[in-house]
Amino acid sequence: xxxxxxxxxxxxxxxxxxxxxxxxxxxxxxxxxxxxxxxxxxxxxxxxxxxxxxxxxxxxxxxxxxxxxxxxxxxxxxxxxxxxxxxxxxxxxxxxxxxxxxxxxxxxxxxxxxxxxxxxxxxxxxxxxxxxxxxxxxxxxxxxxxxxxxxxxxxxxxxxxxxxxxxxxxxxxxxxxxxxxxxxxxxxxxxxxxxxxxxxxxxxxxxxxxxxxxxxxxxxxxxxxxxxxxxxxxxxxxxxxxxxxxxxxxxxxxxxxxxxxxxxxxxxxxxxxxxxxxxxxxxxxxxxxxxxxxxxxxxxxxxxxxxxxxxxxxxxxxxxxxx
Numbered sequence: 001x002x003x004x005x006x007x008x009x010x011x012x013x014x015x016x017x018x019x020x021x022x023x024x025x026x027x028x029x030x031x032x033x034x035x036x037x038x039x040x041x042x043x044x045x046x047x048x049x050x051x052x053x054x055x056x057x058x059x060x061x062x063x064x065x066x067x068x069x070x071x072x073x074x075x076x077x078x079x080x081x082x083x084x085x086x087x088x089x090x091x092x093x094x095x096x097x098x099x100x101x102x103x104x105x106x107x108x109x110x111x112x113x114x115x116x117x118x119x120x121x122x123x124x125x126x127x128x129x130x131x132x133x134x135x136x137x138x139x140x141x142x143x144x145x146x147x148x149x150x151x152x153x154x155x156x157x158x159x160x161x162x163x164x165x166x167x168x169x170x171x172x173x174x175x176x177x178x179x180x181x182x183x184x185x186x187x188x189x190x191x192x193x194x195x196x197x198x199x200x201x202x203x204x205x206x207x208x209x210x211x212x213x214x215x216x217x218x219x220x221x222x223x224x225x226x227x228x229x230x231x232x233x234x235x236x237x238x239x240x241x242x243x244x245x246x247x248x249x250x251x252x253x254x255x256x257x258x259x260x261x262x263x264x265x266x267x268x269x270x271x272x273x274x275x276x277x278x279x280x281x282x283x284x285x286x287x288x289x290x291x292x293x294x295x296x297x298x299x300x301x302x303x304x305x306x307x308x309x310x311x312x313x314x315x316x317x318x319x320x321x322x323x
Contacts, residue, residue: 001074001082003104006136006168008195008216010081014234015049015171015198015219016042016227019269020056020069022281030065032072037278038224043080045227050076051171053085053109053140055221055265060284067099074103081106083138088113090125097132107168109138118148123157127166136168137161140200143174144184151184159191171219172209173200179208189213203233203252207245210237221259221268222252225275226305251308254301262294263287270295271302 021034039050052058052069061069073082086096088111100108110126130137139158141147147154161167170192176182188197199209199218206218223230229251236245259267266283270290273280283289290298 001076001080001103002078002106004106006081006106010049011169011195011198012216012238013049014047014217014223014227014230015051015083016047016224016230017051017053017055017219017221018042018224019265019272019280020052020058021278022284024279024281028282028284030068031279031281032068034278034280035072038272039076039080041277042224042227043077046231047227048079049081049083051083051085051109051219053083053111055224055268056085057265057284057287058085059088059111060286063095063099066096070099070103070105073105083107083109085109085111085140086129086133087111089115090129093125093129094132097129100133100135105135107136107138108133109140109171112140112142112146119150119153119157122147122154123161126161127164130166137166138169138171139167140171141174141188152187155184155187155191158188162192162196168196170197171200172197172215173219175201176205179205180212182213185213202256203230203249204256206233207237207242207249210234211240211242211245221264222255222271222305224268225255225271225277225302226251226308229305229308251305255298255305258298258301262290266290267298270298271305274299274302275306276303277306 018038021031022028023031042050070084073084076082084105086108087093126137144151147157172185174184194214195216197215199206199215202220202222209215209218220230229248233245233248236248255271266287266289269280269283272278
C-alpha cells in the first residue's frame with residue numbers, strides 16, 4: 001500500500017467505499033480473498049483510492065479483526081491508497097491507535113460519533129488520537145450535530161484541526177434534498193479551503209458538489225459495482241461537462257434508490273454479490289443481510305449497472321463510434 005504523505009492533488013478523484021466480505025462459517029471470519037476481488041475490480045477501472053468505513057461495517061469489528069484488516073491493507077500494492085477507518089468512541093480510537101501506527105497509513109478516517117460529545121472535547125480527543133496513531137485524520141461529517149450541539153463551535157473546531165494539520169481531509173456527507181442549498185456546507189467552506197473537502201454521499205449529489213461547490217472529488221458506494229462509470233462521471237465533472245455528468249449519474253439512481261429504501265450498506269453488500277464481483281457473505285451481528293426477496297430485487301438492478309460501463313466501452317470501440 002502507499003505510505004507517502006497526502007497532498008491536495010490526492011483528493012482530486014473518486015473514493016470507493018467497498019464492503020468487507022465475510023465467510024459463510026460459524027464465526028463469520030473476514031474473507032480477504034473475496035475482498036481482494038472487489039479491490040481488484042476497482043483497480044482494473046483505474047481507482048487507486050480505497051476507503052474502508054461504514055459500508056464495511058468497521059463499527060462492528062472486533063479488535064482482532066481490525067488488526068487483521070490493517071495487516072491485509074498494508075499488504076496491498078504500493079500504488080493503492082488504502083484508508084482505514086477507526087472509532088467512533090474515544091476508547092476505541094485509542095485501542096486502535098497502536099495498531100495503526102505499526103503500518104504507517106497516510107491517514108485514517110474517524111467514524112462519526114453519536115455518543116455524548118461536544119466540540120471542545122472532540123477536538124481534544126481527535127488531537128490525542130492523531131498523535132497516538134502517528135498520522136493525520138479524515139473527518140467524517142455526517143450531520144450538523146456531529147461535532148456537538150453548537151454548530152458554529154463545531155465548525156470552528158474542524159477549521160482548527162485542518163489548519164494545524166491534524167485533519168488532512170473531510171468527507172462531507174450531510175444529506176440535503178437539494179444539495180445546491182446547504183448553509184452548513186457554506187459555513188464549513190468559510191473555515192476550510194474547499195480543496196480539503198470531498199463530497200461524501202455518492203453519485204446522487206456528486207455533480208452539484210463538484211460543479212457548483214467546486215469540491216475536488218467524491219466517495220462512492222454504488223461505484224464499487226460500476227467503477228468505470230464513476231470514473232467517467234468524475235472526468236465529466238472535471239472538464240465541466242454537466243450534460244454528460246448528469247447522464248452518467250442517472251445510471252446509478254436505481255441502485256441508490258434501493259440503498260435509500262433498505263439501507264445503503266446492506267444493499268451494496270448484496271449488490272456486489274448479485275453483480276458477480278465477489279461473494280460478500282454474511283453481515284456482522286447488529287445488522288442483517290437483505291431477505292431473499294429483496295436480494296432478487298437488487299440483483300437485476302446491480303447487474304444492469306455493472307453492464308452499463310461495458311456497453312459504453314463497446315460503443316466507444318465500435319467502427320461507427322470511431323468514425
